[in-house]
Amino acid sequence: MTILKFVIPCVVLLVLGGLLVWEPHIELAFYSRDWIQSEIEPILPLAGCFHPDRVSSQYNLSEALYGHKQTEVHAGLPLRLGMDCYDFAGTIQGPRPLDALGGEERTYYHTYWRTDLAAFGPRQEWMLKSFFATQDTDHTTLVLWSNGDLSGNAILAKWRERFPEAFELRVVDYGELARGTELEGSDLLRVKDTRAWIDGDLVRLLVLWAFGGVWVDMDSLLTRDLAPLLEHEFVTQWDCYDKIYMPFNGALMRFRQHSPYLCEAFHVMVTSQPPRKGTTDWGALLYLKLWRRLVAAGVPPFKVLPFCFSDARSCRLDNRLPDPFASDPKNGQWTLGLGREEGGGLDKALGRIFSVHLHNQWEKAYPAGGWVERLLLRRYEEALSWSRKSDDL
Structure with a gap:
């Protein structure tokens, strides 16, 4: 007992002294070995969607897979250190790559809202404002998909009136969207959960298959024009830690109409175990299965955007974006000696990345005068106010 009195203190x-010297970064995850052996380790063959005889006439296979690209979006590194990820995002510049879009006049952006889970209100409206304030509405259209009729919503009616060519409301018809795919007529089209994870992941793939374009989760705020990314088909990196079984995220993704990548994804869905409710089985796990099958078959895979392009909240404590729902500190600092003031380090970083993903924290409010309000929301309002004045001239 006497020894313990000295040992414990x-x-x-x-431990306390160590915390003054070292900053611990600990992340633990536990996975069933049976699940790993059945869902991760097997690499099954592709369904043949990339065979020239099966590729849609609306999809230019050679250009999409091997054509010249103006930008490079895959860094090849996890970009954990300092401002590396933000700096790399800043290298992605350029106009809308018309040649890479196959001559399409407009690019469709898609998002989804479950009307039975919550009403569409002012908080959700910020995603719309971020789109109209940052994207080229002469060449893009935002489609808000839902599982119910939203045409009577006053907020949405206002934006439909202001941007009749750049904003549409559509109700999801799973049977129609799945027409011509392996999911056509499948009971899997009726699967959903109370978090809208499974059906949300399904809607992503179906609308991109049917119409092509860009998917943006509703719980996102766009920060700049996505035009330089559009020549690529991509998903995003989950975070900077390279989760071995969950490396990909679909909060921001882009595929062309009738993309063979999506055709192969549907094959994986119908030949795998049904998705577990409240999981990302049709999200992160599906993308991983598909990516491994593609490279095993010698097919160039879809691109993977670095984490900070849309999920810069998910990295080290010293370089992640600040908590969007916490008030700014009195010293006005962000990280690495960079400030939060207008024109400061945080402001510049936001100007390089493409989106801020908020991970369904709908119940939390943005602090008055906080960085989200100062550097994003106010600027959306300013851009939209200027746009309205230009329209009135």
């Missing part, structure tokens, strides 16, 4: 002092 010494251990406590060592």
